[in-house]
Amino acid sequence: MSTVKATSPRVPTSHSRRKADPVKIASFITLLITTFLMLLPLFFMVSTSLKSKREMLKFPPTFLPESWAWSNYTEIFDTLQFGTLYKNSLIIAGLTVIGTLLSSALVAYGFARYRGRGNQLWFALLLSTMMLPYPAIMIPQFVLFSKMNWIDTFLPLVVPAFFGSAYNIFLLRQFFSTLPEELFDAGRIDGCGELKMWRTIALPLSAPALATVAIFAFIYSWNDLLTPVLYLSSSDKFTLPVGMASLTSSRFRIPPWHLLMVASVLAMVPIVTLFAVAQKQFVEGIVLTGIK
Amino acid sequence: MKRNSTRKSFALLLAASMALMVMLSGCGGGKSASNVAPGNKNTGDSGGSEKQVTITHYTIDSEDRTFIEKLIPDFEKEHPNIKVKVEKAPYEQFDSKLQTLIAGGKSPDVTSHYGYGGFAEYYNKDMLLDLTDLIAEEGFKAGDYHIPDNLMKIYTVNNRTYGIPVNMYVTLMLYNKDMFDAAKLSYPPSDYEDKSWTFEKMVEEAKKMTLISDDIAKTQYGVDFTWAERDMRPLYFGAEPYSEDTWTNGGVPSETHFDSPEVIAAYQKLFDLIFKDKVSPNSEWSKSVAGQNGDPFVAGKIGMSIGGSWNLAGANDFPFNIGVAAVPWGGNDKVRSTLFVDPLMILKDSEHPKEAFEWIQFLLTTEVQEKSIELSGGNPPVNTEAAEAYYKHFDGIDPEDVKKVYEGAVKYGYESYNHLITKYSQINDMFINELQPVETGHKTLEEVMPVIQKKVTEIIKR
Numbered sequence: 001m002s003t004v005k006a007t008s009p010r011v012p013t014s015h016s017r018r019k020a021d022p023v024k025i026a027s028f029i030t031l032l033i034t035t036f037l038m039l040l041p042l043f044f045m046v047s048t049s050l051k052s053k054r055e056m057l058k059f060p061p062t063f064l065p066e067s068w069a070w071s072n073y074t075e076i077f078d079t080l081q082f083g084t085l086y087k088n089s090l091i092i093a094g095l096t097v098i099g100t101l102l103s104s105a106l107v108a109y110g111f112a113r114y115r116g117r118g119n120q121l122w123f124a125l126l127l128s129t130m131m132l133p134y135p136a137i138m139i140p141q142f143v144l145f146s147k148m149n150w151i152d153t154f155l156p157l158v159v160p161a162f163f164g165s166a167y168n169i170f171l172l173r174q175f176f177s178t179l180p181e182e183l184f185d186a187g188r189i190d191g192c193g194e195l196k197m198w199r200t201i202a203l204p205l206s207a208p209a210l211a212t213v214a215i216f217a218f219i220y221s222w223n224d225l226l227t228p229v230l231y232l233s234s235s236d237k238f239t240l241p242v243g244m245a246s247l248t249s250s251r252f253r254i255p256p257w258h259l260l261m262v263a264s265v266l267a268m269v270p271i272v273t274l275f276a277v278a279q280k281q282f283v284e285g286i287v288l289t290g291i292k
Numbered sequence: 293m294k295r296n297s298t299r300k301s302f303a304l305l306l307a308a309s310m311a312l313m314v315m316l317s318g319c320g321g322g323k324s325a326s327n328v329a330p331g332n333k334n335t336g337d338s339g340g341s342e343k344q345v346t347i348t349h350y351t352i353d354s355e356d357r358t359f360i361e362k363l364i365p366d367f368e369k370e371h372p373n374i375k376v377k378v379e380k381a382p383y384e385q386f387d388s389k390l391q392t393l394i395a396g397g398k399s400p401d402v403t404s405h406y407g408y409g410g411f412a413e414y415y416n417k418d419m420l421l422d423l424t425d426l427i428a429e430e431g432f433k434a435g436d437y438h439i440p441d442n443l444m445k446i447y448t449v450n451n452r453t454y455g456i457p458v459n460m461y462v463t464l465m466l467y468n469k470d471m472f473d474a475a476k477l478s479y480p481p482s483d484y485e486d487k488s489w490t491f492e493k494m495v496e497e498a499k500k501m502t503l504i505s506d507d508i509a510k511t512q513y514g515v516d517f518t519w520a521e522r523d524m525r526p527l528y529f530g531a532e533p534y535s536e537d538t539w540t541n542g543g544v545p546s547e548t549h550f551d552s553p554e555v556i557a558a559y560q561k562l563f564d565l566i567f568k569d570k571v572s573p574n575s576e577w578s579k580s581v582a583g584q585n586g587d588p589f590v591a592g593k594i595g596m597s598i599g600g601s602w603n604l605a606g607a608n609d610f611p612f613n614i615g616v617a618a619v620p621w622g623g624n625d626k627v628r629s630t631l632f633v634d635p636l637m638i639l640k641d642s643e644h645p646k647e648a649f650e651w652i653q654f655l656l657t658t659e660v661q662e663k664s665i666e667l668s669g670g671n672p673p674v675n676t677e678a679a680e681a682y683y684k685h686f687d688g689i690d691p692e693d694v695k696k697v698y699e700g701a702v703k704y705g706y707e708s709y710n711h712l713i714t715k716y717s718q719i720n721d722m723f724i725n726e727l728q729p730v731e732t733g734h735k736t737l738e739e740v741m742p743v744i745q746k747k748v749t750e751i752i753k754r
Contacts, residue, residue, distance in 0.1 A: 053609060054609070054611050057590055057591055057592075057609075057610075057611055058591070058611070059509070059581050059582070059588075059591040059592070059593060060508070060509045135388075138388075138392060139391075139392055139395045139396065142392050142395070142396040143395070143396045143397070146396045146397065146398060151398065225382075225385070226385060226388070229381050229382065229385045229389055230385075230388075230389055230392055233377075233379045233380075235380075242353070242382065245353070245382035245383075245384065245385070246353035246354055246380075246382055247354075248382075248383075249352055249353050249354035249382045249383040249384075250352070250354035250355065250356050250357075250383070251383060251602065252356055252461075252600075252602030252603075252605050252606075252671075253354070253355075253356060253602075253605055253606055253669070254587070254590055254606045254609065
């Protein structure tokens with residue numbers, strides 16, 4: 001309580017800088033320590049990825065590699081056909097993002113803007129699909145895709161994304177509902193069709209929500225292990241998580257942690273990039289809707 | 293009225309876009325189906341006069357299992373009418389993928405129990421093909437492949453054979469020569485007939501190597517005793533937790549004795565290593581030193597490690613000198629080692645059991661078994677002739693020692709429970725969970741064992 005009292009009157013008089021604020025300093029130090037702690041595992045990941053096989057087994061572990069084994073980063077491409085796996089994962093995750101954005105945004109728009117008979121019921125039905133655990137639908141779905149001759153192709157991993165997902169539809173519907181009706185009235189007066197309003201009014205205003213959905217969809221697909229394991233059987237179609245799981249698959253060998261860390265470092269790159277890009281969208285979106 | 297019509301047009305639009313999606317995906321499906329089809333067609337009707345078939349070998353996606361891919365060209369040259377496809381999954385997903393494949397009508401032809409479930413589980417789920425008639429028809433004799441007869445019996449239930457052994461791991465002791473040298477101790481024997489090598493002697497030596505210090509980097513322990521899975525360990529001291537009939541009726545015990553005084557006493561002896569004699573690390577220390585699935589022995593912190601012979605496979609990478617020794621005598625004259633014999637099995641839904649059996653026979657020949665040792669990085673063969681090559685596989689370890697340890701282990705070995713008892717993955721999970729508080733010193737065996745006894749009974753009845 002006291003901190004609130006101490007800081008709130010300071011806001012208007014913040015012209016008087018230079019004066020050290022103990023609360024600010026304390027929170028800065030706390031943040032610094034937390035950041036350091038959060039980055040520590042990340043640091044060890046990078047550090048281990050540069051250690052030799054022998055050094056990796058050492059205890060206590062070395063903080064920095066004794067000899068920098070940069071060759072690990074080329075070795076991973078020989079051990080794992082890393083390039084192929086990476087490409088496959090990118091294709092699948094990319095298509096999943098496109099599919100999820102298209103379908104979920106369209107369905108969510110419908111749910112947000114139209115009231116019809118049984119509207120609530122349909123929505124409840126949609127949400128209830130979230131309650132089915134994957135193992136419950138795993139076998140029937142496998143039989144279905146197998147009958148369609150989709151086994152050992154990317155289709156079972158990508159096509160479902162084009163049919164929307166309950167969670168993302170819910171998220172976007174909530175966002176679309178907050179858009180002021182006046183905007184759409186204005187659009188209607190200008191002679192906009194529904195699809196055009198969706199495309200030119202609803203979507204651009206929803207950048208933050210869409211960015212969130214894109215990140216979720218990407219991360220989900222990028223990390224997914226079970227579905228690719230079930231549906232893919234040729235090595236040249238495997239995804240990154242399948243390849244990485246195989247590194248720790250042997251019950252009889254010490255896992256090559258150093259190579260696994262190399263793979264992890266490289267696997268992180270697209271997620272970090274996407275996040276950096278989407279974060280900009282995020283901020284822009286807030287600015288846009290803030291004008292109103 | 294206006295709203296209504298927009299709604300209608302929007303609904304129409306939705307429907308149209310849905311239809312488009314279906315068409316698009318349909319196109320994709322057709323395209324990829326044609327990508328897949330040539331492979332299937334080739335195997336279907338090409339290949340000249342003889343009918344060509346494709347068999348699938350399902351295995352774990354790790355180097356020590358997928359090496360079989362490299363053997364396929366040789367096999368296909370010998371058998372031009374048979375194509376072999378390897379299907380694989382990571383260890384953790386092995387069982388769920390297998391179940392799904394079978395349920396989805398895409399059953400593989402050949403596999404082994406490489407996941408969490410064991411032979412008995414597969415057998416009781418009626419997943420396995422009875423090989424007895426095939427064996428007779430093909431004139432298959434274990435002796436021709438130098439497979440000891442007692443190993444063939446493991447996967448025979450009521451005189452019907454369901455699996456043919458291919459690899460055999462045993463329990464053995466690995467020791468850190470550097471730690472023995474530092475403590476000025478002589479190395480433990482590899483000869484199982486050396487009667488002086490007892491559990492008590494092991495504890496004595498372990499005490500001399502144990503050094504507990506506040507500095508975690510200096511702490512080291514004498515021995516880590518991970519003989520078989522947890523439920524099997526009483527057998528080492530001569531206490532039998534499962535009733536005799538377990539081994540004759542497909543792995544379903546009529547009685548279990550986990551709360552009997554003998555079994556509790558056996559567990560007590562093992563936990564005394566940690567809490568009374570203080571020569572073994574507790575699980576928390578092991579994890580902090582070697583990580584979740586690591587082994588503190590590998591980090592050079594343990595003098596003697598009793599475990600599966602697969603630990604040998606990594607031996608060439610250890611940062612210290614190692615040796616192999618016999619498992620000390622613990623009070624059971626018949627059993628000192630566990631045998632982990634992996635069979636090859638044909639699944640019931642296989643469409644080409646005969647061709648699958650050809651492939652299995654190929655994998656068992658001396659030449660291929662010898663080749664497999666190198667390709668897999670040290671898988672021990674069941675073929676006793678090929679085993680000679682296995683004994684020589686490890687740098688810096690006397691092949692004579694490996695041979696003695698292996699032969700003694702077979703003589704004093706008992707097939708691992710995880711292959712023989714039904715619903716084993718559930719039993720094993722339960723054991724790990726229930727014994728956890730004992731391993732960390734928060735509960736006593738007297739508290740925990742009656743609970744385990746009750747739960748085992750429930751799982752088996754389920």
